Amino acid sequence: MSHTARLQRLDAAIQASTLDAIVLNAGPSLPYMTGLHVHLSERPVVACFTPGMSPTLVLPALEAQKVSHLPYGMDVYTYSESLASWDTAFEAALGHLPENAVIGVEDGVLRFLELRYLQSAAPSARFVSGEEVMATLRMRKDDVERALMQEAVRMAEVALRQTLPHVKPGVTEREISSRLIANMLSEGSGGELPFQPIIAFGANSANPHAVPTDYAAREGDLILFDWGANNEGYFSDMTRTFVLGEATDDVRHMYSVVEKANEAGRAAGRPGATAGSLDTATRHVIEEAGFGPRFVHRTGHGLGLDVHEPPYIRDGNDAVLEIGMTYTIEPGIYLPELGGVRIEDDMIITDSGSESLTTLTRELTMLPL
Amino acid sequence: MSHTARLQRLDAAIQASTLDAIVLNAGPSLPYMTGLHVHLSERPVVACFTPGMSPTLVLPALEAQKVSHLPYGMDVYTYSESLASWDTAFEAALGHLPENAVIGVEDGVLRFLELRYLQSAAPSARFVSGEEVMATLRMRKDDVERALMQEAVRMAEVALRQTLPHVKPGVTEREISSRLIANMLSEGSGGELPFQPIIAFGANSANPHAVPTDYAAREGDLILFDWGANNEGYFSDMTRTFVLGEATDDVRHMYSVVEKANEAGRAAGRPGATAGSLDTATRHVIEEAGFGPRFVHRTGHGLGLDVHEPPYIRDGNDAVLEIGMTYTIEPGIYLPELGGVRIEDDMIITDSGSESLTTLTRELTMLPL
Secondary structure, three states: OOHHHHHHHHHHHHHOOOOOEEEEEOOOHHHHHHOOOOOOOOOOOEEEEOOOOOOEEEEEHHHHHHHOOOOOOOEEEEEOOOOHHHHHHHHHHHOOOOOOOEEEEOOOOOEHHHHHHHHHHOOOOEEEEOHHHHHHHHOEOOHHHHHHHHHHHHHHHHHHHHHHHHOOOOOEHHHHHHHHHHHHHHOOOOOOOOOOOEEEEHHHHHOOOOOOOOOEOOOOOEEEEEEOOEEOOEEOOEEEEEEEOOOOHHHHHHHHHHHHHHHHHHHOOOOOOEHHHHHHHHHHHHHHOOOHHHOOOOOEEEOOOOOOEEEEEOOOOOOEOOOOEEEEEOOEEEEOOOEEEEOEEEEEEOOOOEEEOOOOOOOOOEEOO | OOHHHHHHHHHHHHHOOOOOEEEEEOOOHHHHHHOOOOOOOOOOOEEEEOOOOOOEEEEEHHHHHHHOOOOOOOEEEEEOOOOHHHHHHHHHHHOOOOOOOEEEEOOOOOEHHHHHHHHHHOOOOEEEEOHHHHHHHHOEOOHHHHHHHHHHHHHHHHHHHHHHHHOOOOOEHHHHHHHHHHHHHHOOOOOOOOOOOEEEEHHHHHOOOOOOOOOEOOOOOEEEEEEOOEEOOEEOOEEEEEEEOOOOHHHHHHHHHHHHHHHHHHHOOOOOOEHHHHHHHHHHHHHHOOOHHHOOOOOEEEOOOOOOEEEEEOOOOOOEOOOOEEEEEOOEEEEOOOEEEEOEEEEEEOOOOEEEOOOOOOOOOEEOO
16 A cells, blocks of 8 residues: 555544544654654654645654655654754644644654653643554555565574574573574564564573573473564564473473464454454463463464554454454463473464464474484 | 662652652663663553652563562562553552652653553653653763673674675675674674664765665775664664775765864863763864765764763753763764765763773775775
8 A cells, every 4th residue: 555545544544533633753653654764763753644734744854865755745844953943843843733632642652752842832732542543554454564574474484494403402592592683684684673582491481571591401491482573664473482302291281282272363363353352262272271370471462563563362352353454373381490382473364264474383393402 | 880779879869859759661771770671562661769768660460570589679560461450550659659749751761651551640740851860870881881881892893894894896785784783693792783783885875874775885885884782781883984995085085084073072072071062073173174064963972771862962062071971973974976974983981081992993994896
């Protein structure tokens, strides 16, 4: 979809809402809407979208050349390194808003920095969450976006295959993490990864948000990879858990429960299903096997230009899945002494159900010593 | 300095200010103060620091094990995946604040997400910028921090030396960027780099914030690297500009002006000097040579746990430099057709002046074809 078409959809979405305008700052929604890539820095950048008008943009003069090639009209107000010029630019960009305007912003992106300038430029305005409006626009991926995400999955999968032969007793989590990242980059991933890969061996894998350490792998360890690549801003986010050497019966059992939970969660995805029903599906399998309290997180989250975005696959979320929505299914079981097993796939809702973008096997794989 | 000592300094700084408390969310100041590493995500994490009391912390239950080993008291309020429990945790963590409390937050770190929960939990409170208080605490680096930054410089320098032999006619900016990042990671850099390296060849180097493209280097191109590593959260941030093959007289002249400006900026750093005087020093050299309008940005910025932090080395900044402050000196000249030259060093104020943590040569280096 062209940026002009996206801007038209945004206008319509604002008009259908209780908002008068949407303000976006540097984050994934801004390039999605405008094609303009700016970094979050101590210099604020905001775009104000008001139905029926050209968007207005506040930008450091330093970045002005970035807007020279945009294929649609935009009123650009630049500021210099002098702080006084910042207020002037914000006032000019928001001057068209009515008194008491209701302005939607992105809760997880807008900072106190931008908010202060916005409030000062539009003192009568009320700032509220515009996340739902933005989510509505971004959740359903078109074919171009799907292809970009499939490629992000491919980059990550190739990098994993190149890295696995190096997992041997004595190698550290940090060493494997560096190698995995380097392999993703040489496969074409952008340097801004969706997150620092979680490479967790042995008992460390019991922490769902582990950070790579100097712990060295030992025979029998669980070997957990949770990683993803960045393809032009679109992310992949997958998890596979291996065993270094022979798996014990306890590990085999735990693994097979997670494998079945993952399968149930994937199978439940179809247009019309609620996000919460996918969580119910995975959780049911794990609870039946008696591991309920050890599945300490939600089943998944939306995925795209943000690594965590709607729809959130969590208990009680009655958001209805639609064709083109992309999300993870990532049930896990975490046992403090033994470690954790998690299997995470990147899914997309199709007209007849859902498909996994992830192509890696989910069968228990024992890495040779 | 221990976290206990840092917390005592924070208490004293709040008492010396007009603030009643400081609230930090996930960002560099939180681990600096508490030793607690949490990622910015859609789940808010905040710590509230009120003089004379233990800090209070709001944390997802999922992350609760991270606080089990802290060497000081902290009142922890966790919330579950159910949204109702989020409000409860925020209310509990802020319940001790007086009516009409003035709460300092970090402008560039606090998001609308956290602010909404904070405002709802403390409706009479006024939220203001606490950046100056935090900057006072973090700007002066102790010997341990200096050593961490020196190591971040070393990682980046080794990676550059390993990468330079691959810069040949036909290689793309993207290829060199991937190789440079991989080399930093294998030198031990954390995966979360201070920024995506700017690798800009030829005319692309005229954009100070260029993003690596598929442009392939040609003989005679300017070759600009602006890159840095992450050593346990402490960043390096350096720039070197080379020529692929023989430099023309125009390039030699432009380079020598930037080299002299860099030297003047470095020489001006000493305890008691204002940050603005360093900008004056570099700018004077470039203006004298007639390139004034082509030096389109400030001279530098503070560096540490943030890649851009106070003191900002910009015109008119009368912040006074003190022993242990770390910052960049990075004058540049940008000519649209020809490209840009920038030379950036990481500096620290010492008792007698300042020193460069960067050890790479600043002399014009022509890369063999």
